[in-house]
Amino acid sequence: MNDVMDRIWGFIEAFLNNAVVFLDTTLTPLEILGPGVVIFVLAFLVVIFTRIIAQFYVTQRSVTLEKEFRHWQGIREEAMKHPDREKGKALAKNVDQAELNKAYYDYFFEGMLKHFIVNVLPILLMVSYVTTVYTPQTLLQRFGERWIFSFSLGSSSQVNVSSMLWLVICFVLSFILVAVLKMVFKKRYAPKIFV
Known part of the structure; x- marks a missing residue:
């Protein structure tokens, strides 16, 4: 297992090193304008990249979890419409305890993971690049x-x-x-x- 993780880390490290060399080569002509302009261009491009990726990156698991959450939320709302108010609350509570809470937390954590991959990770990589270079x-x-x-x-x-x-x-x-x-x-x- 350690050999597999070492190989994976080696590929990631090689990719990041090549990305740094590519960025350095690409940004060298812009350095005539000064480091402030170069850093602004980098930040703007990363923000554009994150906005575009956020629009198009949707996992199948996220779609499935959203459907499941909407389904159980609809069942809960139907239970609350029961003519006997107390029985409706009890039915809704059972739905909450049985499936809705699980579906909500699964959907929430999937969204949080997507946010991390799409928004936080590119920004952290750019912060790392700028503070290193x-x-x-x-x-x-x-x-x-x-x-x-x-x-x-x-x-x-x-x-x-x-x-x-x-x-x-x-x-x-x-x-x-x-x-x-x-x-x-x-x-x-x-x-x-x-x-």
């Missing part, structure tokens, strides 16, 4: 400064924006920008598509 030492070597941005707020205080802080800001801005673009797209093009 754009360290203060690397920034000093490549761009001549240890920080993404540096500005002063007064005579004695200076604010230094690290690559990690800038990445978080870029993710927030990217999610907002994608939401705005989605609203504009729906307003402008959706009525024309469906007419």
Whole structure:
């Protein structure tokens, strides 16, 4: 079993190393614009990627669990419609204890796993990439400064924006920008598509 896990980890490590080399090669021309622009482009692309994948990645298990949950939820609602209110509550409680709770938790955990795979994992991989590639030492070597941005707020205080802080800001801005673009797209093009 250990040999199998070692081989799997070896494939994952090789894939991630090749992905880092590919990203470095692809982003080298953009570094003329500075590390802030490169990190923003990366964050925006990851957000676009997660939104697209979230739309299309649906497991068969998720569909089955949703149908099962809706089925038991409908049975529970029918039980609550019983003319005898107390008997309806008892029937609904039995449905809850027998099947609905299990179906709900299975469906919930499947959705949480999908969210982790589709949203959290790509963001964590990008955080790992940026914090590894754009360290203060690397920034000093490549761009001549240890920080993404540096500005002063007064005579004695200076604010230094690290690559990690800038990445978080870029993710927030990217999610907002994608939401705005989605609203504009729906307003402008959706009525024309469906007419």
